[in-house]
Amino acid sequence: MVIFEILAVILVIFVTFSVATEFAGSTNTQKTFFAEDIRMMINTLIGTPGDASIEYPQDISGYTLLLNSEEIIVLEDVKEGTDEFPVHRYISLPYDHSASGSVTKTDTLCIEKQYKRITLKPCT
């Protein structure tokens, strides 16, 4: 009976530590920050008459960012396959505007608006 009790305590400690470890190792928070930052930057560019360019002041290495006219997708670069939990953020573009671009395996990110076209690309 005592062995059973010790096993039960070990199991509870193991489950608790597993949850805590998974939380500590998760990159969801960082992906959400990137996606929200980029959404706000794109909305600012849209609300700016004329052309403009913004350099994102953070290191984005280890992540892939995709942009199309409907959403921003942030994925973590994983060794095999693709990230199972990408973060999506919806964007609404005005008439005649379009958005595209992707960045991967780079640490810099620039967002450019040129004649109603918003482009996500590595900074040069």
Add this chain to the structure above:
Amino acid sequence: MNKKAQFEVARKSIYWMIAGFVITLVVIGFVLIIVNYRNALTEFPPELNAEFISLRFTNIPECFAYQDAETKRVYPGIIDLEKFTTERMEQSCYKTDPEKGHGTFNFELELRDKGVAIKTNNYFNAPVFTLRRNVFVKDANGISKDELLIHTQVAIPYFRDYEDRDLSIVGTN
């Protein structure tokens, strides 16, 4: 097994049934605390997002900013009353997904002095806060001063008391 041992086994079984239930609740509670903490960590003030989205309403010609027909010059902060319609809002300014759009920002724009109001396609009269901007309005009679009230509906359901805030950052006067 004598009677004392039988009693001991039964007692322990009941104890572990109760302990198992309590331990399960504790672990689930721990997970919920972590999930809530993570959600709180990544929560952005909705006013910030709404402020950036709403820049377009007064600043670009695809929305409601006045554009000189001859020179094509855009006047940010001057609203062309002819453009200020729900059709224009949906067709060329801001439209959310017809099915899932209630989960994001929707707006009702109201020109206070003119008494004109327009809405985005998924606005269900559930504003969470109001942004205010000082603008000029151009109509057939010329240009006049007005205040643009941007009633903002965040994702539905969104549980927060209605707040009427003055978050004006793009005053034109």
